[in-house]
Amino acid sequence: MPLLETQNLSYVYSENTPFRMVAIDDVNISIEKGELVGIIGHTGSGKSTLVQHLNGLLEPTSGKVLLNGEDISSSKAAKRAARFRVGLCFQYPEYQLFESTVRKDIAFGPHNMGLSAPEIEQRVNRAAAFVGLRPEHMEKSPFDLSGGEKRRVAIAGVMAMEPEILILDEPTAGLDPRGRDTILQMLLDYRKTTGNTVVIVSHSMDDVAQFADRVIVMNGGKVEFCGSVHEVFCRVEMLERVGLDVPQVTGILMELHKRGLPVRTDIYTVEACAEELARVALQRGNGV
Numbered sequence: 424m425p426l427l428e429t430q431n432l433s434y435v436y437s438e439n440t441p442f443r444m445v446a447i448d449d450v451n452i453s454i455e456k457g458e459l460v461g462i463i464g465h466t467g468s469g470k471s472t473l474v475q476h477l478n479g480l481l482e483p484t485s486g487k488v489l490l491n492g493e494d495i496s497s498s499k500a501a502k503r504a505a506r507f508r509v510g511l512c513f514q515y516p517e518y519q520l521f522e523s524t525v526r527k528d529i530a531f532g533p534h535n536m537g538l539s540a541p542e543i544e545q546r547v548n549r550a551a552a553f554v555g556l557r558p559e560h561m562e563k564s565p566f567d568l569s570g571g572e573k574r575r576v577a578i579a580g581v582m583a584m585e586p587e588i589l590i591l592d593e594p595t596a597g598l599d600p601r602g603r604d605t606i607l608q609m610l611l612d613y614r615k616t617t618g619n620t621v622v623i624v625s626h627s628m629d630d631v632a633q634f635a636d637r638v639i640v641m642n643g644g645k646v647e648f649c650g651s652v653h654e655v656f657c658r659v660e661m662l663e664r665v666g667l668d669v670p671q672v673t674g675i676l677m678e679l680h681k682r683g684l685p686v687r688t689d690i691y692t693v694e695a696c697a698e699e700l701a702r703v704a705l706q707r708g709n710g711v
C-alpha cells in the first residue's frame with residue numbers, strides 16, 4: 424500500500440460562476456515511504472493545487488487523498504492528523520515568519536500539536552540542527568537574518584512537527600546558487616537521517632534531475648507522465664510539448680553529440696557530465 428495516494432482527484436476553482444476553472448483533473452498518483460519525488464510542470468499546470476490537497480489544505484471537488492489507506496477528508500480528526508503527518512512548506516515561506524525569535528517561530532507548529540514543553544524544545548533543536556541554524560541564531564528576530572537563513576527557519580518550522588512526508592513548493596526559488604545548494608543538500612541529509620518521504624515541487628529541471636528518485640510531470644491539471652529521472656528526461660519531445668526542457672547539462676551534451684562528439688546524452692547531473700567529458704577526452708587522447 425502506498426504511503427500517500429490520490430484517487431481520481433479533481434479540484435475546480437469558482438464552481439458555478441463565470442470564472443470556473445479546473446485546476447486539477449482526475450489525478451492519480453502514489454508516493455511510497457522514503458521516496459524523494461519531484462513534481463514539475465509549467466506555471467498553471469496544477470502543481471501547487473495538487474500538493475495543497477495532500478495534507479487537506481484544500482478539499483477535493485471530487486476524488487480522494489489517502490494517507491496509509493485512510494481518506495484524509497473522512498472526518499475532522501483524520502484531516503487534523505493529516506496536517507501534522509504531511510508537512511507542507513509554501514513557496515517563499517519566509518514571508519510567513521511572524522514570531523519575535525527564531526526559536527518561537529520553529530516552535531509554533533509543535534506547540535499547536537499540544538506537545539509538552541520538553542518535547543517541543545527537543546523538536547526545535549533537532550529541526551534547527553537539520554537546517555544548519557546555530558545556537559546564536561535561535562534568540563534573534565527572524566527578520567534580522569539573511570534571505571537564505573529565513574528560508575531555513577521556515578523549513579525548520581515544518582520539520583519540527585516531524586511529519587512522515589515533507590512537501591516543499593519551490594524550496595530554492597529566489598536563492599543564489601550557494602543558498603540553493605545549501606537548501607538541497609539539507610533536504611538530502613534530512614531524508615537520509617530520518618528515512619522520511621520528501622516531495623519537491625520545482626521549476627528547476629536540474630534540481631529534480633540531481634536529487635529525485637521519481638518525477639511527476641503535470642500539464643493542464645493532469646498527470647502527463649510519471650517515471651524515473653531517466654524515463655522522464657529522455658522524453659525530450661514530451662517535455663517540449665508541455666513547455667519544459669531537459670536539464671542544462673543534458674542540453675549541452677545533446678548539442679555536442681549533434682556536432683559529432685561521441686558523448687552520451689542520457690546524463691542529467693554536472694558530476695556525471697564532467698565524468699563523461701573526461702572519458703571522451705581520454706579516448707581521443709589515446710587515439711580511440
